Amino acid sequence: MSVPAAAATAAAHVIDVVNIEVIYNHVILVLRGVSLSVPAGSIVALLGGNGAGKSTTLKAISNLLRTERGEVTKGHIHCRGERVDGLTPNDLVQRGVIQVMEGRHCFGHLTVEENLLTGAFIHGNKRRQIADDLEKVYHYFPRLKERRSSQAGYTSGGEQQMTAIGRALMSRPTTILLDEPSMGLAPQLVEEIFEIVKSLNEKEKVSILLAEQNTSVALRYAHYGYILENGRVVLDGDAAALRENEDVKEFYLGVGGEGRRSFRDVKHYRRRKRWL
Amino acid sequence: MLGPFLETLIGGLLTGVLYSLVALGFVLIFKASGVFNFAQGAMVLFAALTVARLTDEIDGKALGLEHFVIAAAVLGAALALVGWYAWREYVARGSGPGERRRLALLAAGGALIGGVIAFAYGKGAWPLWVALAATASIMGLLAYAIERLVLRHLVNQEGIILFMATLGIANFLDGFGQTLWGSDIYTINLGLPKDPIFLFEGVFPGGLLIDPAELFAAGIAAVLVVVLAVFFQKTRVGRALRAVADDHAAAQSVGIPLNTIWLIVWTVAGLVALAAGVIWGAKLGVQFSISLIALKALPVLILGGFTSVPGAIIGGLIIGAGEKLSEIFLAPILVQAFDLAGGGIENWFAYMLALIFLLFRPQGLFGERIIERV
Numbered sequence A: 001m002s003v004p005a006a007a008a009t010a011a012a013h014v015i016d017v018v019n020i021e022v023i024y025n026h027v028i029l030v031l032r033g034v035s036l037s038v039p040a041g042s043i044v045a046l047l048g049g050n051g052a053g054k055s056t057t058l059k060a061i062s063n064l065l066r067t068e069r070g071e072v073t074k075g076h077i078h079c080r081g082e083r084v085d086g087l088t089p090n091d092l093v094q095r096g097v098i099q100v101m102e103g104r105h106c107f108g109h110l111t112v113e114e115n116l117l118t119g120a121f122i123h124g125n126k127r128r129q130i131a132d133d134l135e136k137v138y139h140y141f142p143r144l145k146e147r148r149s150s151q152a153g154y155t156s157g158g159e160q161q162m163t164a165i166g167r168a169l170m171s172r173p174t175t176i177l178l179d180e181p182s183m184g185l186a187p188q189l190v191e192e193i194f195e196i197v198k199s200l201n202e203k204e205k206v207s208i209l210l211a212e213q214n215t216s217v218a219l220r221y222a223h224y225g226y227i228l229e230n231g232r233v234v235l236d237g238d239a240a241a242l243r244e245n246e247d248v249k250e251f252y253l254g255v256g257g258e259g260r261r262s263f264r265d266v267k268h269y270r271r272r273k274r275w276l
Numbered sequence B: 001m002l003g004p005f006l007e008t009l010i011g012g013l014l015t016g017v018l019y020s021l022v023a024l025g026f027v028l029i030f031k032a033s034g035v036f037n038f039a040q041g042a043m044v045l046f047a048a049l050t051v052a053r054l055t056d057e058i059d060g061k062a063l064g065l066e067h068f069v070i071a072a073a074v075l076g077a078a079l080a081l082v083g084w085y086a087w088r089e090y091v092a093r094g095s096g097p098g099e100r101r102r103l104a105l106l107a108a109g110g111a112l113i114g115g116v117i118a119f120a121y122g123k124g125a126w127p128l129w130v131a132l133a134a135t136a137s138i139m140g141l142l143a144y145a146i147e148r149l150v151l152r153h154l155v156n157q158e159g160i161i162l163f164m165a166t167l168g169i170a171n172f173l174d175g176f177g178q179t180l181w182g183s184d185i186y187t188i189n190l191g192l193p194k195d196p197i198f199l200f201e202g203v204f205p206g207g208l209l210i211d212p213a214e215l216f217a218a219g220i221a222a223v224l225v226v227v228l229a230v231f232f233q234k235t236r237v238g239r240a241l242r243a244v245a246d247d248h249a250a251a252q253s254v255g256i257p258l259n260t261i262w263l264i265v266w267t268v269a270g271l272v273a274l275a276a277g278v279i280w281g282a283k284l285g286v287q288f289s290i291s292l293i294a295l296k297a298l299p300v301l302i303l304g305g306f307t308s309v310p311g312a313i314i315g316g317l318i319i320g321a322g323e324k325l326s327e328i329f330l331a332p333i334l335v336q337a338f339d340l341a342g343g344g345i346e347n348w349f350a351y352m353l354a355l356i357f358l359l360f361r362p363q364g365l366f367g368e369r370i371i372e373r374v
Helices: A003-012 A054-062 A089-094 A112-118 A127-140 A142-146 A157-169 A187-203 A215-221 A239-244 A246-253 B002-033 B040-055 B065-091 B100-121 B128-149 B159-181 B212-234 B236-246 B248-253 B258-284 B288-304 B309-338 B345-360
Strands: A013-024 A028-039 A043-047 A070-079 A097-100 A175-179 A207-212 A224-229 A232-238 B197-199 B208-210
Touching (some): A013 A054, A028 A043, A028 A224, A028 A232, A043 A187, A043 A215, A054 A070, A054 A175, A054 A207, A089 B248, A097 A157, A097 B248, A112 A157, A112 B236, A127 A142, A127 A187, A157 A175, A187 A207, A187 A215, A207 A215, A215 A239, A215 A246, A239 A246, B002 B208, B002 B212, B002 B288, B040 B128, B040 B159, B040 B258, B040 B288, B065 B100, B065 B128, B159 B288, B212 B236, B236 B248, B236 B258, B248 B258, B258 B288, B288 B309
Parallel strands (some): A043 A207, A043 A224, A097 A175, A175 A207
Antiparallel strands (some): A013 A070, B197 B208
């Protein structure tokens, strides 16, 4: 996609990341030119191994980066055509972009319900709206309703992940940046969570940018995918196309080729260089 | 025997309330930001000095006019801002994105009006309630400065780094308060009856002697505890404060503005310091040693738990009563049994108790359980 074309379609995109470079602590270069866009109403998956830069990309968008001494040094980030790099996380939540952090990060000493209510912080004291939203979250996550008054620190990993997603929903987001929702969860639970994410996307019209290591699940639920390696996008395409891609099969889905092969025989697939 | 015992107990409990007031300030900041604020004692001293000088009880060296004009300007700005926020939160029922320039203009306007009034009024002793309001505003301004200049730059750093920062703030405040208001010993007159009250004169010979100032302190502490408990448990901002204490990053991710939260919590801690400062100041005179009572708050915190508002109160009561009782009843026994010189138990009793608690119940009596999932 060329630059003018990207600008023209920016209005239809909730998030546009244009060629950003991120440096931690002034010395560690983590992202070296990542570009991606999230069309309104879609689920976009950001795939790649450990340290590829998935989380960093999400944090660059939600601007949680600064508190970790990271900085976007090049490129820019747009939200519905408005430039948002340099704003605070609070500003982004006000604009409907919220991140669900990797590792859930529930408030352990607060009850599940209190956790959910903190998500409505930006809505002040509009009691009616907050009560309605709470019911909606309980509708999507009936399990949370049962555990509403237990301390979040004592709930199971799956319940914590649900709490974290529900908490984000309370802010009435248009876009959720979802970081590794499958982390540390049983496969069955992973499916359950992804089903809920899918129905949120369909019924609530929430766009989702999903960072995942679990490539096969992510590509089944996403519409579009980007594959990151070493802080660069090496491949992108429709989820269906990526599922069929030989390289992706080989390296991420673990289903390529027949039989065992010596590591020496594996050809390193040529990284397609993407400039934008 | 019962008479002296009860009298010591009650006296100790009432002193304990004063420890609790100081400990409360620590708990607030620890609860909301996970920072152990060593500057709490210095804030108590600073608040007490400010009140003492603005009311200017003793003739002493009177303050210059500019002190009063500045204090009034701060008060005016604070009133204007608080009024604006209250209007926006509760009357207009909605909050737009922070309109910085409007707020700055509003504060400047309030400051101007306040300054002009003070100028017209001339220099002189302010009535206590005006001095209290002005000091409260100054504590708010102080909180803003601390957030802006120190905390904001240390987000997500190790606790020890934040602790060191508060140590710096403590030393700065100790000195700065004296630079600003002078280093003599001042007094604060709350207008309370000085004569002790005697209770149950019919039951015990001589009755029980109680200091009305300490009763008053107990009342203030009780009110503060109730207000703070409700604030933390029931309000939106209180919930956000607890969330920030649990996890800075996650709190930010859901749109809780850390800067605002820290401003609020340091302001509230400043107000608690004001209450403690005024009461201690009225009791002991306003002098440098007031900032050292912060050290007495440490065992109180360990006993009650760093995160518990009621814990701070109960801890204070136990320490206060414990040290007085031990001084009077334990000391003679020790002296008899081991042929010691005796005395001084009051000084180490609290710390000994704290040590025992650290060994057997590190989270304190009411502290939040240290959650570990297995």
